[in-house]
Amino acid sequence: MESLLSFRPALADRLAPLARALGLEPGVGTEVLVEAVVQVSSFHEEGFPLAPVVFIGRGLEELLQAVHGTHPVLLGSGVVSLECVRLALRSCAPLAEGRQWAIVLLVGEGQLQFGVFCTDRSPLRVTSFEALRTLPADAPPLVGITSLGERVVGVRGPGGANLFFDFSGTAHLESGSPMRVLADFVEAVTRDVPEPLRPQLRAFYYRIGVEVVSGAHGALVAVLDARAQAPDFLSDGLWLAEPLDLTALALRYEAEHGERDALGLIAYGSLYRRMIGMDGITVFDSRGRLLGYNCFIRQQVIGQPARKVVGGARRRAFEVLCGEVGHSLAAALYRSRDGAAECRRAPSQS
Structure with a gap:
């Protein structure tokens, strides 16, 4: 029938x-x-x-x-x-x-x-x-x-x-909802931001995260624990001479609400999204600072994932990053070109 x-x-x-x-x-x-x-x-x-x-x-x-x-x-x-x-x-x-x-x-x-x-x-x-x-x-x-x-x-x-x-039929239960992915990323990248400014930078990074999760391209983001050194396997990339810290700009905007500062923050948000959209890994730290982008993991490391991985190079790199979450990394965010997204975050500290 x-x-x-x-x-x-x-x-x-x-x-x-x-x-x-x-x-x-x-x-x-x-x-x-x-x-x-x-x-x-x-x-x-x-x-x-x-x-x-x-x-x-x-x-x-x-x-x-x-x-x-x-x-x-x-x-x-x-x-x-x-x-x-x-x-x-x-x-x-x-x-x-x-x-x-x-x-x-x-x-x-x-x-x-x-x-x-x-x-x-x-x-x-x-x-x-x-x-x-x-x-x-x-x-x-x-x-x-x-x-x-x-x-x-x-x-x-x-x-x-x-x-x-x-509607895709391909969602993975372990990945959680897209909103959980966003929440974990935002929590990690603002974890060590001073409290008076933390809600504002959470909103800033939430806007970036939404476009990453809903965008048409893949992405890979690492959030370094601000107290740790970057793992050696991430040395291949474009690292800023000084971390890009938006704290002073955000504080001035909150105090004065000047048009120039608003446009500056919007422009930085656009810049961050473009960096994340490039090949490789974009690296922030848990104080909300941008450290580098277009970073790659050495092939010897990618070739030895902690467990059997189904997926391409981006997924394999994500699994390597996940091995550092809770050590040198506060979180790792992955988004495939077909829409799957996942964020691994270190347990909250007391």
Whole structure:
């Protein structure tokens, strides 16, 4: 007997409470959320994957205020339906690539308006998507949807809802969720930052981590314990004469909120992302300083991993780095080109 199995009923079951919180009509309202999640999981433009962020709410001003958004541009409207959702996302996704702009879907009285708005670009503040996590219980109901890697989608919603959907079928349970990968990386790279500035640098590195995890290229990052020397096998690379420390710049920006300092922090974030996107290993330390990039492990070391490894050179190098986690390294972050991500972090110190 022939049968067709679909994952949409399972998605609908998980997303129905969020649709109710938004005040959407049963059935079609849930399908709107399901369609948005499915579309975000597989956006491509001329063969290249896109990773837009989508926000769904009822009122534009309350949505912008909640996620620190500005400069909305409404682009169209129609009757709430799957066809309208597809049109909205197809029209807006290329505009929202790079996360400087986000897609907004406004639903109410059977109508759907769509457009884009500028996300919070403050380099030391949480992203617009993360801002949903900090909303009070009585805040207007909003839903955020974002890509967190190849065919992995994260959804935040009212009441602390925090869902992940893997459409690839290749997620590894030991790797944990993409948000856990991000959290471990951010915790390690800011572990020894002085406390008054630590929350701000956590936000800075979270922004970098999101783009690494959701990007279209592979990455390998080592976080050196600030009290340790770099392992000898990492000597082959481009090491800075002096560690690049953003503490003074960040402190001045926090005190004065000057445009020059803001642009400087944004530019450094872009520079770090480009370094991470290059071949080899990018090295930070647990005080949030950049030490080097384009680093490679000697072939003799890679040829002797601690355990049998399935994967290419980047995965084998990651396993070598993992052997140093808890010794000279505070963490190692791996992201494959096919979207798998993992972060090994040394146990927290008392």
